[in-house]
Amino acid sequence: MFDVIKKTRLWLTLSGSLVVLAIAVLLFNFMVHAKPLNFGIDFTGGTMLNLRFAKTVSVGDVRRVLDGYGLGESVIQKAGENDILIRTKPLDNDVRTRLLGDFNSKISQTEILEADVIGPTVGRELGNQAIWALILASIGIIIYVSFRFEFKYAMAALIALYHDAIITTGIIALFWRQVDVTFVAAILTIMGYSINDTIVIFDRIRENLKKPSLAKKKFNEVVNISIWETMARSINTVLTVLFMVSCLLIFGGEPLREFSLTLLVGFAIGAYSSIFVAPPLLALWHQNESRK
DSSP states (O other): OOOTGGGHHHHHHHHHHHHHHHHHHHHHHHHHHSSSSEEOHHHHOEEEEEEEESSOOOHHHHHHHHHTTTOTTSEEEEOSSSEEEEEESOOOHHHHHHHHHHHHHHTOOEEEEEEEEEOHHHHHHHHHHHHHHHHHHHHHHHHHHHHHSOHHHHHHHHHHHHHHHHHHHHHHHHTTOEEOHHHHHHHHHHHHHHHHHHHHHHHHHHHHHTOGGGTTSOHHHHHHHHHHHTHHHHHHHHHHHHHHHHHHHHHSOHHHHHHHHHHHHHHHHHHHHHHHTHHHHHHHHHHHHHHO
């Protein structure tokens, strides 16, 4: 049986390197684009248009028209057979009128069902709410895991969760994918998945520490045994989840693409951290306590 805990330095070095690279990507983007992430209009403000065409229209047709205005990266979603929802940067009335004229001439007769402007103030409020959501989730995790286990278990789990969030964010930033409120929802979902997987292993560690047959084993050995006893469950769970999210990414369409891509990356990293980050950190913490 491969000793996972014996290679703690390797796992933590690998994870630390990925975290540093993720932060470096965010800093590089900030230097090049003046912002670390490709924030959507949910955070930056912009225009939302709900359009109804006289015939069935594809997202590609709409995007080709928008390309002529430098709006090719706008979020375009089908809201019905003939309805299209566009979220893009702020448009004044003149540009909106010319854009509608191009839709009429190049695609079909077009009607504006709804036109909303999201101001930057709303975007800042959403950003603040996203930060508070992460803070409150972290506090809740610390309280719950500390109450169920011990404080050191909670800190090991929390570090693993932030490891997942930072690396996932770095990968999304690397490919300059658009970030909106669904990204925050995806990060919180990833944290929920990862903490659940980690607690399964922590539960097994606690159970094994009480077994008379393992009473003479060192803490590191018990942790390693617990990891392998839950390994099949962890692998089966993550493969099932990744398969379902991959299907969502492929067949879910444009509206769910960014959300499902973030989940796909985050679930894979979360599965890794629940085995190779949280338990080794717990073992390392216990080892340092024993030396005091």
